[in-house]
Amino acid sequence: MDYIQKGSKNFTLTNLALFAAGFITFANLYITQPLMPQFTRDYGVTPAVASLSLSVATCMLAFSLILFGSLSEAWGRKKLMTVSIFAASILTLTLAFAPSFEVLLLLRLVQGFVFAGVPAIAMAYLGEEMEAASLGSAMGLYISGNAIGGLSGRVIMGTMTHYFNWHVGMITLGVISLIISAVFVWALPESKHFSARPLQLKALTKSLVQHIKNPGLVCLFGIGFTLMGSFVTMFNYIGFKLVEPPFNLSTAIVGWIFVVYLVGSWSSAWFGSLSDRFGRQHVLYCGIVIMLSGALLTLPNSLVVKIIGLVIFTFGFFGSHSTASGWVSAAAKQDKAQASSLYLFAYYIGSSIGGTAGGVFWTTFGWTGVVLFMASALVITFILAATIQTIKHRQIIHSEVTP
Numbered sequence: 001m002d003y004i005q006k007g008s009k010n011f012t013l014t015n016l017a018l019f020a021a022g023f024i025t026f027a028n029l030y031i032t033q034p035l036m037p038q039f040t041r042d043y044g045v046t047p048a049v050a051s052l053s054l055s056v057a058t059c060m061l062a063f064s065l066i067l068f069g070s071l072s073e074a075w076g077r078k079k080l081m082t083v084s085i086f087a088a089s090i091l092t093l094t095l096a097f098a099p100s101f102e103v104l105l106l107l108r109l110v111q112g113f114v115f116a117g118v119p120a121i122a123m124a125y126l127g128e129e130m131e132a133a134s135l136g137s138a139m140g141l142y143i144s145g146n147a148i149g150g151l152s153g154r155v156i157m158g159t160m161t162h163y164f165n166w167h168v169g170m171i172t173l174g175v176i177s178l179i180i181s182a183v184f185v186w187a188l189p190e191s192k193h194f195s196a197r198p199l200q201l202k203a204l205t206k207s208l209v210q211h212i213k214n215p216g217l218v219c220l221f222g223i224g225f226t227l228m229g230s231f232v233t234m235f236n237y238i239g240f241k242l243v244e245p246p247f248n249l250s251t252a253i254v255g256w257i258f259v260v261y262l263v264g265s266w267s268s269a270w271f272g273s274l275s276d277r278f279g280r281q282h283v284l285y286c287g288i289v290i291m292l293s294g295a296l297l298t299l300p301n302s303l304v305v306k307i308i309g310l311v312i313f314t315f316g317f318f319g320s321h322s323t324a325s326g327w328v329s330a331a332a333k334q335d336k337a338q339a340s341s342l343y344l345f346a347y348y349i350g351s352s353i354g355g356t357a358g359g360v361f362w363t364t365f366g367w368t369g370v371v372l373f374m375a376s377a378l379v380i381t382f383i384l385a386a387t388i389q390t391i392k393h394r395q396i397i398h399s400e401v402t403p
Contacts, residue, residue, distance in 0.1 A: 028153060051356050096174070156176075
């Protein structure tokens, strides 16, 4: 059937292209995260309000994923991803000239809409074009692009803000993103196993409902919600902690804290390979426990211990997300883009709700409250993962997706 196999030229080109797409999407999505303490000073807003610069984008992204996943079933994968990454890059350039915080939020809302053209479609593309034995590795490499992109956007913004200003950072990242977008267009092979179908909203709605009726998939959607809610909470508010006494770190240094994302780039690919060998269930358990351990390690008032905790937490998150997202793509035997869209819908709604709710815990209870909030979310994640093992439903229990 001419599926893409690990070790082939097309495998390399596909992973280069989707790594680039993931890089652009997540470098631009998270550019405001290291700027939140700056926004509280510049605009006189609370940490929770400053977090809206990220939450409005992720919330719009979540709702738009359903639309873009459905559109891609009719219009094709590569075309929509191309439009998405170019539009996102141009909007980042536009953000540099936003005259007020309100205009910035409006532009971020629009940007959240166009971001949706990559995540669910990329996962569906891999599910369709990759050989089954190579899917875990390919998914892990794609998510590693997300990690590197998220890291790069934050580091660029933190550094440019410290030495120049955040406007210069936006322009720099926008230009870099446009260049990388051209690499994506050149490298990604056209789909060979995609069959376009007319855009029929009634049929598409029916298939979405079928996914929601599948209890195993619903558990995976819940896992995406709680994983991302805890992860975004960690990185939204760790900066507030580190710029305060006794640490008093600069914006540039806080931006470089996100270099811990490098371990996520490695762990996502490694966990993907492990899930192919040992089964997704057990690998997911390990990832959740690693995240919880890392979160608890950020409690001591020691910078070194906090950084170690961040590294461990990040390692566990990207491994867990790689495993769960690959599971969704493998479990959905039809309408893969829609199933992936629903997973990412829950994932980014978790980011929006968790990221802003964490601000309430920070303001009310300090860093201890933030850690307890994340720990509670991770306990729920573990329970959802355990629930999948007990579900006896023929639409989700398949020999290739269970241990």
